[in-house]
Amino acid sequence: MLVQLLWVALLALVLILLGTAPGLRRTYHYVWWCLLGYPVTVVRVRLTWRRLTTNLGLAVATRPGRALLGDMVVRGDPLRPVPPRLGVPKLRRGGLDVAVRLHPGQVPDHFLSAVEALTHAWRVHTVRLFSDERGFVTLSALAWDPLRAPVVPYQLKRRVLRAVVGLLEDGRVWVIDFRKAPHWLIVGATRSGKSTLVAALVKELAPQRVALFGIDLKGGMELSLFEDRLSALASTRVEAARLLAELVAETEARMQLCRSAGARSIWDLPAKLRKMPIVVIVDEVAELYLMATREDKAEVGEISTNLLRLSQLGAALGVHLLIAGQRVGSDLGPGVTALRAQLAGRVCHRVSDAGTAEMALGDLNKDALAAAQRITLAEQGVAITADTDGQWLRARSIHVTPDQARRTARKYARLAPAWPGLHVDEPSEGVYV
Numbered sequence: 001m002l003v004q005l006l007w008v009a010l011l012a013l014v015l016i017l018l019g020t021a022p023g024l025r026r027t028y029h030y031v032w033w034c035l036l037g038y039p040v041t042v043v044r045v046r047l048t049w050r051r052l053t054t055n056l057g058l059a060v061a062t063r064p065g066r067a068l069l070g071d072m073v074v075r076g077d078p079l080r081p082v083p084p085r086l087g088v089p090k091l092r093r094g095g096l097d098v099a100v101r102l103h104p105g106q107v108p109d110h111f112l113s114a115v116e117a118l119t120h121a122w123r124v125h126t127v128r129l130f131s132d133e134r135g136f137v138t139l140s141a142l143a144w145d146p147l148r149a150p151v152v153p154y155q156l157k158r159r160v161l162r163a164v165v166g167l168l169e170d171g172r173v174w175v176i177d178f179r180k181a182p183h184w185l186i187v188g189a190t191r192s193g194k195s196t197l198v199a200a201l202v203k204e205l206a207p208q209r210v211a212l213f214g215i216d217l218k219g220g221m222e223l224s225l226f227e228d229r230l231s232a233l234a235s236t237r238v239e240a241a242r243l244l245a246e247l248v249a250e251t252e253a254r255m256q257l258c259r260s261a262g263a264r265s266i267w268d269l270p271a272k273l274r275k276m277p278i279v280v281i282v283d284e285v286a287e288l289y290l291m292a293t294r295e296d297k298a299e300v301g302e303i304s305t306n307l308l309r310l311s312q313l314g315a316a317l318g319v320h321l322l323i324a325g326q327r328v329g330s331d332l333g334p335g336v337t338a339l340r341a342q343l344a345g346r347v348c349h350r351v352s353d354a355g356t357a358e359m360a361l362g363d364l365n366k367d368a369l370a371a372a373q374r375i376t377l378a379e380q381g382v383a384i385t386a387d388t389d390g391q392w393l394r395a396r397s398i399h400v401t402p403d404q405a406r407r408t409a410r411k412y413a414r415l416a417p418a419w420p421g422l423h424v425d426e427p428s429e430g431v432y433v
């Protein structure tokens with residue numbers, strides 16, 4: 001009787017799951033994946049493995065292709081080739097990872113051409129191949145496109161100057177980490193998603209013990225949203241020139257301090273001398289380089305030199321640049337090209353001119369450049385992100401509305417240090433690690 005009841009309960013559970021599956025999949029896709037998608041895909045992976053690997057030529061015969069029949073040598077294909085050994089598929093956020101042991105003579109490249117077939121057979125969005133251990137490959141499947149509507153998992157551990165701004169196409173979080181790449185270039189045509197990305201970044205940096213500065217020559221229209229959290233906002237070229245000169249002076253003072261304390265960076269300074277990291281956000285950088293009159297030329301020259309100095313000296317001294325623009329071509333002058341070389345982190349949204357994409361990615365990776373040029377009008381917020389180690393990926397920022405950004409900036413306004421004088425005593429609140 002008890003066994004029958006258990007069977008009925010199990011059947012009811014399965015029916016409920018199947019009944020609610022379409023709704024779950026639409027609204028709570030991570031829950032759907034854990035409860036239904038993952039187990040069903042595991043069964044599919046197991047059931048199709050032998051046939052797939054045989055059809056794709058990845059299963060190999062353990063018996064020789066020749067045998068002796070009486071006094072004759074007979075050649076042929078052995079009947080049951082052995083598929084490469086499949087490990088236990090491990091659940092991951094929105095996908096699964098499974099390790100495969102290679103047969104002797106096989107290399108990861110043999111599996112590369114099979115990835116497309118695996119994607120179809122397992123009915124997943126993508127399958128990627130990694131090989132971290134000799135003799136093994138890992139097949140990593142993603143159930144759906146993580147860039148469709150990025151939801152960033154809750155982060156327990158936060159680090160200063162590190163901002164989770166979206167998701168990467170392989171399902172990992174997209175991090176803009178100024179400690180890893182000290183300066184960033186973000187380009188994109190109008191309505192491509194630049195401001196949304198900057199808003200996502202400021203939302204993450206706002207609770208941290210970081211001084212934020214803004215330079216926005218479009219009358220401060222974009223960055224004034226975060227004005228409560230900014231230590232200073234320059235909205236004209238004269239203000240920008242003054243602010244940059246002051247920041248260069250601050251950087252030089254830090255350099256002096258590090259030298260006298262025998263430290264190689266502000267992070268090596270003793271806590272009582274520690275200086276607060278600075279992030280300078282420049283929106284629409286082309287405006288800084290435009291020249292109409294002779295006087296402009298001197299001002300542009302000074303701005304260009306100071307930006308370059310900050311980019312060259314700032315990394316170890318906790319002064320970081322985030323340069324954003326619609327059009328950032330070499331036609332803006334040699335200062336821009338020299339500055340670009342110092343901006344290790346790159347983000348390229350959809351762009352309307354080839355020169356800007358070339359400026360953002362051309363010197364890093366030609367495939368990344370081609371991928372950026374394929375981003376369509378409908379893919380707002382999608383970008384190619386790359387750094388100088390040549391790695392690049394498609395990514396999409398979290399959709400942070402101007403209102404959300406304004407509210408966050410207001411909430412953490414008390415963390416905006418007065419300028420000048422960014423010395424930090426003991427941090428009392430905010431992330432400062």
Ligand SMILES: Nc1ncnc2c1ncn2[C@@H]1O[C@H](COP(=O)(O)OP(=O)(O)OP(=O)(O)O)[C@@H](O)[C@H]1O
Binds near residue numbers: 196382399
């Ligand atoms: N990550 C995203 N997810 C969903 N929608 C997005 C995303 N990023 C941007 N969008 C949409 O695209 C619109 C334009 O984005 P945004 O204002 O960031 O573009 P922009 O490149 O800064 O444009 P402009 O240079 O004209 O200011 C936003 O209003 C939003 O609706």
